[in-house]
Amino acid sequence: MxxxxxxxxxxxxxxxxxxxxxxxxxxxxxxxxxxxLATKGLGLSTGSQGAPGDDAAAMPDGAGGWDLFAGEGFMPAFVAHDPWFAGWCGVMVNLSDIAAMGGRATALLDAVWAPDATTAAPLLQGMRDASAAYGVPIVGGHTNLHSTALNLAVSVTGKAQALIxxxxxxxxxxxxxxxxxxxxxxxxxxxxxxxxxxxxxxxxxxxxxxxxxxxxxxxxxxxxxxxxxxxxxxxxxxxxxxxxxxxxxxxxxxxxxxxxxxxxxxxxxxxxxxxxxxxxxxxxxxxxxxxxxxxxxxxxxxxxxxxxxxxxxxxxxxxxxxxxxxxxxxxxxxx
CATH class of the missing domain: 3.90.650.10 (PurM-like C-terminal domain)
Incomplete structure (x- = not known):
């Protein structure tokens, strides 16, 4: 042209x-x-359970609907630069993944690594604030306060009656x-x-x-x-x-x-x-x-x-x- x-x-x-x-x-x-690289290492394809590559894994719930599962890990530079906002985003992006599948989120879990409780505090507060704003509870997770750096991963469950x-x-x-x-x-x-x-x-x-x-x-x-x-x-x-x-x-x-x-x-x-x-x-x-x-x-x-x-x-x-x-x-x- x-x-x-x-x-x-x-x-x-x-x-x-x-x-x-x-x-x-x-x-x-x-x-x-x-x-x-991850999907190859795990031996996954679009034909694998949950249809890898979608915004959330969708599994039939046996009642005509779908159970949804998703998770996000965050770039260390982002978490270190703005830990409160990283915590908020840990909730927000997972809820977006569930919505993108045509679903409604039901619960969140977090995994936090930090050198100490003081460093982890703004990250945890960001997640807590977003959980309250969106009305989806954080129900558990994993905590390590003896890490050399601040890191975050968050996962979510949801339900859908029809999928996108x-x-x-x-x-x-x-x-x-x-x-x-x-x-x-x-x-x-x-x-x-x-x-x-x-x-x-x-x-x-x-x-x-x-x-x-x-x-x-x-x-x-x-x-x-x-x-x-x-x-x-x-x-x-x-x-x-x-x-x-x-x-x-x-x-x-x-x-x-x-x-x-x-x-x-x-x-x-x-x-x-x-x-x-x-x-x-x-x-x-x-x-x-x-x-x-x-x-x-x-x-x-x-x-x-x-x-x-x-x-x-x-x-x-x-x-x-x-x-x-x-x-x-x-x-x-x-x-």
Whole structure:
């Protein structure tokens, strides 16, 4: 494609080639490659129990629903830099993983390593504050106060009546981003819209996801994790065995956020969802009713490429067939 074809006012549009190249090399995106090493070492695939690679493991509960299990470990630099916020995030991100599956969280467990009780205190307080805000109890865990450094891992259980799978996107679906913009950057690329929100709002916002699942309105989806929109879209595409074309010009941005940073940012409330075109208005209306911007930012396509499009240009970001990302090959493929 001729990259000189766009001129005039269109010059203000983002350069999809520069964005694609920069993000493909960014640590926020490439850090997810570690998952492939773990799944290989454990002998896991998409056919293993719980469908590894999804936001939470889903196991039939014997009563027509699903038991959900998820867990998160945190970067030591993040925990050391802002231990209270790391504790809060330990709760928040796990609840997001359960919601992303169409579930409702039931309980949390933590594992904390620290040199002493004083060092651990803000981390524990952050978890306690978030547990109270979201209304999900911390029911146990593991504590070591004789470690050389402060570290955190948190896990969660949940229940679902209907699932949102990270492998459900199909060519012809639209790609919707639903992200709470009522916040600001806290540190690194973490965009937080949760700390000043009333607890009732936090709980009601997460409840949107199981409501969408139970209404059968979405075909697939994931919560936007470290790696942002770009990395999450890649995981969704690979697990689904299709491609995704992201329309950069259609991505809503919060005040003060540049597109490059936003594409790799971790939001406190953010989901990528796929749906049939007929359901878009209903989905976006439900988020809008809670003052959460939701917009179509692209489409699922045949093939294996995640692409960035802007102003008539289409740039390849990642081809998961040529370069596996999580290396969890789907059982089907639109490629």
């Amino acid at each position: 001729d990259r000189t074809a766009i001129s005039g006012a269109a010059d203000l549009r983002p350069d999809p080639f520069a964005l694609a190249a920069g993000l493909a090399a960014h640590p926020s995106i490439r850090g997810k490659l570690d998952i492939a 799978r990270g492998s459900g996107a199909r060519a012809g679906d639209v790609l919707i981003a639903a992200i709470d913009h009522r916040g600001s950057y806290r540190n690194f690329d973490n965009f937080c819209a949760a700390l000043d929100a009333p607890p009732a709002r936090l709980r009601g916002d997460l409840a949107l996801l199981p409501e969408l699942a139970e209404a059968g309105l979405v075909t697939g989806g994931k919560d936007i994790s470290q790696g942002g929109i770009a990395g999450t879209a890649l995981m969704l595409a690979e697990a689904s065995g299709c491609g995704l074309r992201i329309a950069l010009d259609d991505i809503p941005l919060p005040d003060g956020a540049g597109l490059d940073r936003w594409l790799r940012s971790f939001p406190s409330f953010g989901f990528l969802l796929t749906a049939r075109p007929a359901h878009v208005d209903d989905i976006c209306r439900r988020f809008a009713a809670r003052d959460i911007p939701a917009a179509v930012i692209g489409e699922a396509i045949a093939g294996s490429r995640v692409e960035f499009a802007s102003g008539g240009l289409v740039a390849p970001f990642w081809d998961h067939a040529a370069r596996p990302y999580l290396s969890l090959k789907p059982e089907h493929s639109d490629a």
